[in-house]
Amino acid sequence: xxxGPAPASPAETAGRVPARDVAPVVIFLAFxxxxxxxxxxxxxxxxxxxxxxxxxxxxxxxxxxVVGYGALVSFGHAAFVGLGAYAVGILAAHGINEVLVSxxxxxxxxxxxxxxxxxxxLRTKGVYFIMITLAFGQMAYFTASSLAxxxxxxxxxxxxxxxxxxxxxxxxxxxxxYVAFTCLLGAYLLCRALVASRFGRVFRGARExxxxxxxxGFEVYRxxxxxxxxxxxxxxxxxxxxxNATEFVSPAYMSWQRSGELIIMVIFGGLxxxxxxxxxxxxxLLVEEWLSGLTEHWKVIFGPLLVLVVVFARGGLIxxxxxxxxxxRRD
Amino acid sequence: MTEPVLRLDALRKxxxxxxxxxxxxxxxxxxELHAVIGPNGAGKTTLIxxxxxxxxxxxxxIVFAGRxxxxxxxxxxxxxxxxxxFQITSxxxxxxxxxxVALAVQARTGSSFRFFGRAAREEALNEPAxxxxxxxDLADRGDVAAGQLSHGEKRALELAIALAMEPRLLxxxxxxxxxxxxxxxxxxxVLRRLKGRFPMVLVxxxxxxxxxxxxxxxxxxxxxxIASGAPDVVRSDPQVIAAYLGDEME
Numbered sequence: 001x002x003x004g005p006a007p008a009s010p011a012e013t014a015g016r017v018p019a020r021d022v023a024p025v026v027i028f029l030a031f032x033x034x035x036x037x038x039x040x041x042x043x044x045x046x047x048x049x050x051x052x053x054x055x056x057x058x059x060x061x062x063x064x065x066v067v068g069y070g071a072l073v074s075f076g077h078a079a080f081v082g083l084g085a086y087a088v089g090i091l092a093a094h095g096i097n098e099v100l101v102s103x104x105x106x107x108x109x110x111x112x113x114x115x116x117x118x119x120x121x122l123r124t125k126g127v128y129f130i131m132i133t134l135a136f137g138q139m140a141y142f143t144a145s146s147l148a149x150x151x152x153x154x155x156x157x158x159x160x161x162x163x164x165x166x167x168x169x170x171x172x173x174x175x176x177x178y179v180a181f182t183c184l185l186g187a188y189l190l191c192r193a194l195v196a197s198r199f200g201r202v203f204r205g206a207r208e209x210x211x212x213x214x215x216x217g218f219e220v221y222r223x224x225x226x227x228x229x230x231x232x233x234x235x236x237x238x239x240x241x242x243x244n245a246t247e248f249v250s251p252a253y254m255s256w257q258r259s260g261e262l263i264i265m266v267i268f269g270g271l272x273x274x275x276x277x278x279x280x281x282x283x284x285l286l287v288e289e290w291l292s293g294l295t296e297h298w299k300v301i302f303g304p305l306l307v308l309v310v311v312f313a314r315g316g317l318i319x320x321x322x323x324x325x326x327x328x329r330r331d
Numbered sequence: 332m333t334e335p336v337l338r339l340d341a342l343r344k345x346x347x348x349x350x351x352x353x354x355x356x357x358x359x360x361x362x363e364l365h366a367v368i369g370p371n372g373a374g375k376t377t378l379i380x381x382x383x384x385x386x387x388x389x390x391x392x393i394v395f396a397g398r399x400x401x402x403x404x405x406x407x408x409x410x411x412x413x414x415x416x417f418q419i420t421s422x423x424x425x426x427x428x429x430x431x432v433a434l435a436v437q438a439r440t441g442s443s444f445r446f447f448g449r450a451a452r453e454e455a456l457n458e459p460a461x462x463x464x465x466x467x468d469l470a471d472r473g474d475v476a477a478g479q480l481s482h483g484e485k486r487a488l489e490l491a492i493a494l495a496m497e498p499r500l501l502x503x504x505x506x507x508x509x510x511x512x513x514x515x516x517x518x519x520x521v522l523r524r525l526k527g528r529f530p531m532v533l534v535x536x537x538x539x540x541x542x543x544x545x546x547x548x549x550x551x552x553x554x555x556x557i558a559s560g561a562p563d564v565v566r567s568d569p570q571v572i573a574a575y576l577g578d579e580m581e
Contacts, residue, residue: 198437198445198453205434208423215383215421216496217409217438226444 019325023318024086024188024275031181033052035174040171047173048245049289053282054180055241058187060265062234065191067263068272069200070227072122075130076137077262080110080232082254084239086144087247089156093149107242113140114232125295133158137259144251149322155250162244171243180241187234192229192276203227268309269317279317334397335360336500336530337382342391344377345538351377352388353554358362359489359500366533366541369551370575374419375534378509378551379504382532383415384408396499409438412499418534424478425427428469428488431477432460435495441477461497464488467521490521494529501531505539521541538576550575 031054038046059081067070086107091102108142117136124132150156161170170176194200205213206220213220244247252258261284269280291298313320332398335358346390351374367375380386382393384405393401400408423431433456437443440455450456464470466485472480477488486506493501506522507515519540525531526544541548542562549559549564550571558568565571 193447196451197447198441198443198450200446201430201434201437201450202443205423205426208425209421211385212417212421212423212492213434214405215385215409215415215417216435216492217406217445219404219406223443294465 023279023321027275027278028185028188031184035177046172047177049285051173051177051180051245054177054184054283055238055245055282056262056265056285057278058184058241059235060262060269060281061184061187061191061274062231062238063273064266064271064277065194065234066228066231067266068274068277069195069204069207070224072224072228072241073130073263074121074133074228074231075142075256075259075263076117076133076135076257077231077235078258079137079140079254080114080235081184081239081258082140082249082251083110083113084142084236085243085249085253086147086150086239087236088162088240088243089113089158090150092158092160092162093156097160098161098166099162099170102162103237104238105269106236108236110236110239111229111233114235115225116244118228118232122221122224122228133257134259137254137256141251141254141256144254150247153251155248155252158243158249161247173217176245180245183237183241187237188274188278190233194227195274199223199226264306266308268316270316273318276316276318283317333361336363336396337393337532338394339382340392340394342378342381342388342393344374344381344386345386351554352381355391355551355554355556355560357549357556362527362530364526364531364533364544366535366539366545366548367551367573368535368538368548373551374554375551377554379415379502379532379534383413383502384524409480409496411510412496414493414496414498414500415485415502416493416504416506418504420482420485420489422477422485422488422492422575424476426477427473428458428475428477428480428491429460429473430462430485431488432463432491432495433457435492436460439496460495463491464493466524468517481514483510483517486510486518487521489526490518494525499524499531501529503531503533504533505534505536505543507535507537515540520534541558 031050034050035047038044059077062080063074063077066074087106087109088102092106092184096102101264117133121129121132121136145153163169170179195204200217202213202220202223208223239253242253265280265284266277267280269278270276288302291302309316315322337359338426339355339357342352342355355378367378369370369375377386381388384403388401392399395408395411395413400409407410415418423434430451433450436456436459437450461470461473464473467490469484469487469491472484480488490506510518517539533541533545545562547560547563548565549556550565552574557574558565558571566576
């Protein structure tokens, strides 16, 4: 049969919370409750651990936007995080601690770097794109290392966390936690809106079939560049939070290992799902934390573990969870 | 005579030492269906690629709707109203059939630098897209992922995408390629309905379809047009019979 009957549309099965929204709701509820658990268990390190998870989750989200939805495998995303962090550090070194200054500067610097490098990188494809983003990332790394007035290789200590209109809101660890939480939630909702918007449709279409997109009248390059800049700015947001959380800025934030870790986090959780990037980041950092507490040779266990996940858990942790729920429903 | 929609002026293209488009001069009148036939390797797809902007010609001119478009990139030509289908199906397999077509509507209506609002819920995009799907008998397949459609349906979807662009000219590169007998008949029926509404350049191997649909036929061999005219004239041209139709028609 050439023209068979249409299958039931997803709209017809709606009526309750769509299955795809369950996981994100659970994730954010869990993050919201962490400070209560930390207080109950009197384990303050939990708070800083999960603050760190959320900060890196923003960077992983930014990366998933371009890798998962645009097939633009950036191997230099740590540079955006580092630039955002250095914006905070350098401003602080000159006595500027105001969030309303440092945050816009962090976003703008990261976005500008994404724009300028994106113009070059997006002319290439596939492996060449990976290599050139890596090259620009390393360029940022070595530039930061050579910034002698700002600590060079050793990095730069931030004496005071940023203040908002002179108020010391980031000083309190729990308040800082909820600031990071709000940023992550905002970044997630922004990415979801972007992906479903007119812009997102063109951006996703360019991944599927750029020639077809050009043949219907889209200059895909412009949309890819816009997506890359948005992703870079989100990386800058992550860096802004990271600098404030650690009260320290270091060239190591921009190293290619960091970029690689971000890619692993996204793949670990499940590419092109957004909330998968958050789960992947949490899994990566928590397993790392747990293993490094067990033995100092934890990388010997961690490495093979990552290989196993990539080989056997197609679609990352999200993919595994989906297959499990499907099997449970069938039984 | 009215101004042609499309005019090719002594178009030339070489691949290394091989001449694939050899001084091709060719035009399409308003409302006309101009078919291009020829054996495999005659340069038909290369010609379509140059008209649509996927390939740049080495010499010659392409004039579309009174404007020299020879140097324009593909996406600009598409915005001017030049729509094409591909010989090897070119769709977005993970997108639904409706979304494939709605994207073509989106390309010509309003900005796509809109970052908020769900595109899938925009009636201004979905309604024209549904109409285009209906025009190729795919109205009830809109929700299906394009990659899941049957081959014949994919060919029809390519047509719907082109129609949704509200083109001033349709370039159809073997729309019937790889389809079975029944599917091909359906597509011919669709093309017959579209004929007259849009001027078309039709590259096709199915001679029954070509002679049933075309107002004018040009025969391309080794990159050169050896004959051009009404179907009856081309059919009885001794040069064409000797070079191409002879073995096709037997």
